[in-house]
Amino acid sequence: MRQAADLFRHAIIRTSFVFVLVMLGVFACEQKQQAEPKSSLGKEASKDGSPGEISVVSYGGGAYQESHIKAFVQPFHKESGARVESIVWGAEYGHLSEMVKSGRVPWDVVEVTAAQFERGKKENLFAKLPQKIDNSIFIPVEGSPAADDFGVPNVYWSTVLAFRSDKFKGIQPQGWSDIWDVKNFPGPRALYDDPRGNLEFALLADGVSVKSLYPLDVDRAFRKLDQIKPYVLVWWSDGTEPVSLLLSNQVAISSAWSGRIFASEQARKAISYRWDGAAHELDYWVVPRGSRNVGLASRFIAFASSPDPMAHQANLTAYGPSNRLALDRVDPKVFPLLPTAPANWSKSFVISSAWWAKNEAQVSARWITWKNK
């Protein structure tokens, strides 16, 4: 009995000792990590003139990230000698916010949406850019905002109405009201799992004109969405999903990001889409407050905002450069597919970043509740 008790006591001592050692080790590693940022990159150009290193964060991976690497990262490295690490994120504003507030900022340049830019400026998340962008390299397209002390407009990306070209014989969907027309255009639907864009499409389908969209009549939009909800098979959250759903015939009509359709040759051949009522959103380049490479990051942003790199990216993605000087340099075959091409721009609208910056939190909570009713 006594021997058993001794054995038990020794086991307790050994186990607890190991546990405490492990916790101390974890704590020590955590402290070391706080002293050195996670990214191995993060050196400004040193005084002896050696080029620095920065990390650049943008969305999605796949074709979009590839376009950043080919159009911005590699040319910038060639020109300046600086090393650039390309990182992907999913536009998680909370992640960026907590990073800045904690003071541990391993990112130097981040691509954010216009609504996140508005909100981030109010919450003091962004550093002031030391390098000004002048008219010799950046003139905003008509109706587009100019470069700001805290961010520079990058690209317009669009959510369009998409369907398989061979799906509907005769009359084909023309606008958002056709996605609600389950009689003439039968079949399952797919919509983006976010109220942003969907509320606008619902109001357009309900007869509201583009000019009268904002401020959004949220109750009316949700009432209209109630009509289509039973027919929505998938609320997609990844940009490749609507393309694969349409190509595999699992849905008849879907909202989709135009660049994702452009990115795949198979999708370009099989999927048609409409610019009528398409929703554009503008992205900004920003430098998070607390970045240790504000100078080099600002140089990167100035480079990425100049006409040639922006035109190069547009040729790869068919997303619209916000720089009018870049439009002239886009491949003539790609130009008609750009959101900022005049023929498409006039039929569509820009999602109001001001309205969404103010209302996104309440509307998103209502969206989740509504979807799960």
Added chain:
Amino acid sequence: MRSIQRVLTVALGLAPIILIVGLFVLPLLIWMGGAHVQALSRVSTGSLYLSLITKTVLLSSLAALLAVLMATSVAFLHAFSGVHVRHALNSLIMIPLLVGFLARNYAWLGLLRSMAGSGGSINLYRLIGSLLLYNNRGVVLVMATVFIPFSYFIVLQGFSSLRPEMYEAARTLGASDLRAHMVVTLPIIMRSVILAFGLCGVLALGYFVTPKMIGGGQHDFIGNGVLTLLNKLGDSAGASLLALYLFGTAILPMVLLAWYSVHRRTLLLGD
């Protein structure tokens, strides 16, 4: 020497408890009493919880039940099979655990998509794929397959209490095979079955990947709500509160299970 050993035992035995209290319980109490108390007054978090909790609990319970039923069948086979079959069953059950959870979800998604999109004369595949993809049936099935290994090893412990003499005694008294299993096997394994159900159900409550991927975004769990509030909206207070509500929801069945484990004998035998 013994008194030093005793002190060391107590001190090191208390270390994990102190760490848990210091790193979890105290910050939780400070959070509840701090600035984040404003999140408690927000109607949206409460209504978000109420809109998601029913579906979360229902689908989690169904997934746990399905997992336990499937695991019990395999454990039954294990208990009444030879050594080689037992080893084979143990290996087969362990194989999914070698593959990451996310990979398994993607595998299911790929499989169901190819089944739903399959053409030609194999309509059964298409039917099964369509029945399971992008709805709560698929969510329950995929979650259940993830929980089978956990349920299996818990239920197996219940089967290990069985003795051949019990069945002999039952047959001697005139019981058929089915009756023997009803009066011998079921009561003995019931405790482990209920424990397995409780554990899997509580684990399932926190899921958010499977509902999003296999469910097509149609059926959000509370975890999806937490993710949206935290990552997308930057509302860490609201996300923390929603997670706390979920924690409270999970605590209740665990307390009931613990109470059942302690009082089981009294409940069944009246001791």
